[in-house]
Amino acid sequence: MRINILALGPEEQPVPFAGTVDLSYMVRWGEAPFPEPVSVSGTACRKHGQTLVELEAQYTLHTICARCLQPVVRRETADLDYVVMEQLEQDSPQDWVEAPGGMLDITALVGEDLFLALDAASLCSKDCKGLCPACGADRNQTDCGCSAQKKIDPRFAALSKLLDDKNDTQ
Numbered sequence: 001m002r003i004n005i006l007a008l009g010p011e012e013q014p015v016p017f018a019g020t021v022d023l024s025y026m027v028r029w030g031e032a033p034f035p036e037p038v039s040v041s042g043t044a045c046r047k048h049g050q051t052l053v054e055l056e057a058q059y060t061l062h063t064i065c066a067r068c069l070q071p072v073v074r075r076e077t078a079d080l081d082y083v084v085m086e087q088l089e090q091d092s093p094q095d096w097v098e099a100p101g102g103m104l105d106i107t108a109l110v111g112e113d114l115f116l117a118l119d120a121a122s123l124c125s126k127d128c129k130g131l132c133p134a135c136g137a138d139r140n141q142t143d144c145g146c147s148a149q150k151k152i153d154p155r156f157a158a159l160s161k162l163l164d165d166k167n168d169t170q
């Protein structure tokens, strides 16, 4: 999906656009996080040689929870905006976007941003308890009890014994 920012017409008049982008080529951990078409709708508005692009991307995320490793399939919405110039200048801010020949590649922009947001989005729920580091059990489903067991660092075992002995004499 491309927009020609040089063909938007008069300045300061937002021009709407909508369509779908295909991000099924993207791969993370051997899986495609966006196998279904991503709906994109927004506006592009020219002002003083820059173009402000605001868009909403609606997509279905397919991934694996980073904590408990369960599959995650979820509808998501991302609001994204960009300042675009046909040719960036030396002192243009780093997050501005270049559109060579006026052609802005919406697919590449949206793909990059959704990919970058994956880490934050890749949890089955905000308070996923994850896997037990001791026994590997999914702590959302079972209480393995590992964390309940008192663990004593061997370096403090002697001290602990000392304290126990002291307690005995009281």
Ligand SMILES: [Zn+2]
Binding pocket: 065, 066, 067, 068, 069, 070, 123, 124, 125, 128, 129, 130
């Ligand atoms: Zn999880």
Ligand SMILES: [Zn+2]
Binding pocket: 132, 133, 134, 135, 136, 137, 144, 145, 146, 147
């Ligand atoms: Zn455990």
